[in-house]
Amino acid sequence: MTTQTTASSTAVTPAATPPTGLIGIPAPVGRAVATGGSALAVVSTFLAWTWTSAFPGDLTVYGYPGGLQVLVLVGGALATLFGLASYGVKGLGWLAPAGADAALKYATLGTFVTAWYTVLAISFDLGGLVNLEPGGYLVAAATLLALLGALALPFERPEPDPFDPDDTGWARFTHEAGHRWATLRAAFASGSPRPVRALPSHVEILIIVAILALALVVFTYGIGTGYDELFVGFLITAGFGFSALNRSGLIAHASQITARHQNITVCGAFVAAACFPFTQTDDQYATLGVYILIFATVALGLNIVVGLAGLLDLGYVAFLGVGAYAAALVSGSPSSPFGVHFPFWAAVLVGALASLVFGVLIGAPTLRLRGDYLAIVTLGFGEIFRIAVNNTDGTSGPDITNGSNGIASIPDLKILGFDLGVQHDIAGFTIGRFANYFFLMLLITAVVVLVFRRSGDSRIGRAWVAIREDETAALAMGINGFRVKLIAFAVGATLAGLAGTVQAHVTYTVTPEQYLFAGTTPPNSAFLLAAVVLGGMGTIAGPLIGAALLFLIPNKLQFLGDFQLLAFGLALVLLMRFRPEGLIPNRRRQLEFHEEADAPAVLSKTGA
Incomplete structure (x- = not known):
């Protein structure tokens, strides 16, 4: 009884102390x-x-x-x-x-x-x-x-008193009321x-x-x-x-307003993005814009695999490469051994279907694995893809991809007679080559966003979330875990291949070195995964913003030379320390990372 009184008295003292700053002025x-x-x-x-x-x-x-x-x-x-x-x-x-x-x-x-x-x-x-x-x-x-x-x-702010599990009646009621008020204040303090x-x-x-x-x-x-x-x-x-x-x-208030008008917000965001090329006088920064969109679109596809289904894929950039190589092989490039020139819509289908096939072929035998084992297998697939396209040069293997030289001189796209490789004057504005591809990638990004939204809200999307949260419980509730994960893998691979078809024509050349696991510049698997995690897993805006930052920052920090990756790594560490749920998190992950701060302390009799 004496222990209980002492603990209660010591618990009241901190709550009665007014909060102060770091220096001693009022x-x-x-x-x-x-x-x-x-x-x-x-x-x-x-x-x-x-x-x-x-x-x-x-x-x-x-x-x-x-x-x-x-x-x-x-x-x-x-x-x-x-x-x-x-x-x-x-x-x-x-x-x-x-x-x-x-x-x-x-x-x-x-x-x-x-x-x-x-x-x-x-x-x-x-x-x-x-x-x-x-x-x-x-x-x-x-x-x-x-x-x-x-x-x-x-x-x-003052913390609530620790909760004594033996308190009953009015004492417990007043403590719970105080804790609810403290939780509300903490919510206001955290924004x-x-x-x-x-x-x-x-x-x-x-x-x-x-x-x-x-x-x-x-x-x-x-x-x-x-x-x-x-x-x-x-x-x-x-x-x-x-x-x-x-x-x-x-x-938080702005988020609540945009959540009440999701369709208007999404449409308005694409209209605002479409205005970007008109703010530029040349293609210098429109070039960065189109590469950011390619990177962001692939990151959003990875968000289906990692953010919704919870599958750690470390070789996802390989699906981007499959789509790019498939489109390059049928693009009419003189480096292609096939000697065919498909129209754009056909090249898009070829790239997306090729990535879909590879996604199913890789996922079918490996998706029965979980966690780190699945991550190692997908990492191996990414390296196998890069080595395979490097060796199919006619010497180490069949002559398909031209080895380390890649497929070069990929012609510009022509859609309904509109050549994306030349400048066009629209309403008094001169739209250059990269601005043309920016609009094309913006359209593809809209398709990917639509697929993500519809699939995330569907029955299969809820099954993905269930698998991510607790696969054992999901299987016990009758969800076919293997089929659900294979669909997520296939959809994510298809979306990456879709973006790869445009990347092949934007860069003129596809080479194995563009599809590494890690490197100094994106896109690579490490940067893609970082864009999803830092932006906010399971959301639409999160990977888009994360990809934009992760592409832009290394590009702008090139003046640091050998210290570029050091500065970039420190920035990532600080971001994960102070905002581990990501820049634009969904509500579930935000609560997961901050639930300890809102949980009431429990005063144990034995520990007092």
Whole structure:
């Protein structure tokens, strides 16, 4: 009895302690300092940060932010708005439905990192702090002041008292009520507020349009960064900005609105993506766009195998290669031994069917395996495919794929007389070769998204999820596990082959080195799997966004040379540490990764 009293008294003490920040100043003072420092950071972007235009972006102009100053301006403005919202300024309550303190901390930290990264880059590139103008000193001091103010804000909310299983009656009732309230507060702190009341449909549609327009602007800005320092600053600002918006609850509210209008959101997303080529003046960045779409489409196909069915496939890129080689062999290429030239629709069917056949042939004898054993077999298939096409060169084997030289000089596609290899003028805009293929891949991506949505909501899709969650229980309920997994394997392989038919014509050449398990650049099996896991397994938007990031980041980090993979790996480790469920997770996986934080602590009599 004495033990119980002691445990209860010690449990009450932490809950009675008010939350504090990392530095010993009152939270209201810290909030004011953070807001004021962020406002000063905004003002500093309209001053010159250096005296010479030798630093990229020309930060010598007064009254007109440029280059990295724009990113600091965006971060500082966002932090200022969160600071004002924390004071309850009228009209800003919508900006932080889950509370503004956590969002303010992330926004000020992002602004600080971007500003100090710029100041240090100027000093390093130009040879010392003497090259800074007053604006550079001001932004460094203002962002540091804002960060110190944010550190005064509480980082954790009080936890509920541990639950004593012997408590009954009123004591247990009050504890359970307190735990429900603590869970609700934790949900708000993590950016997952209660369901928001539905707005009029036309208002919600306008909000969706604004979200998609913002996404197009961010993507276009990121892909069009003209120099290395600007892209690194973009990553910092975008990462911390997303975290701040998520902590404020705005991302969760936006997700609820888009979930109520899924069809409009999906159609609007494709319309926004179709606008991307019209934002480019040449094919320089449209090239990246079409490769991102190819990579994203294959990742979405892999998401059926890994995300829905739970089958760990480490050789999935081989199905992309099967489709590409099949289409190349019937494309009319002079390197093809068949000497035939199929129209596009026939080449697409050949590539998709070839991948389907290989998917069934590989899946039929191996899908009775589970877990690591299945992963090893699929990894072996990927290596067997690469070695096989490398050896069918007429010397080590039959003359089919031209060995390591691959199939070259693949002609451009012509669809209904429309040549995708030449420029076309549409409504006053010049659409180049890669823009033409971008629209084609966008159409194929739409087909893959449709297949994913319809199959995921169907009876077979629910069977995939059951197999993924607990195969033994699913088999006990009468699900034919082998047949269900084979269908998932076949559908995923077919979608990869579909994207491979376009890849063959975009790259002009298909070679065995394009289809490795791991490499410095995607697509390869390791990057595809990472795109699915980091983006969010079992969702549509997750693999698409994950693939876009995983393709764009290595492409932009080439200036790091030998340290490229090191920086990329550290970024992945940090992402998996702080958001293990992925960037765009489904609700089930989000609860799986965070259920321990919401579970009540149990006070054991024996352990007290």
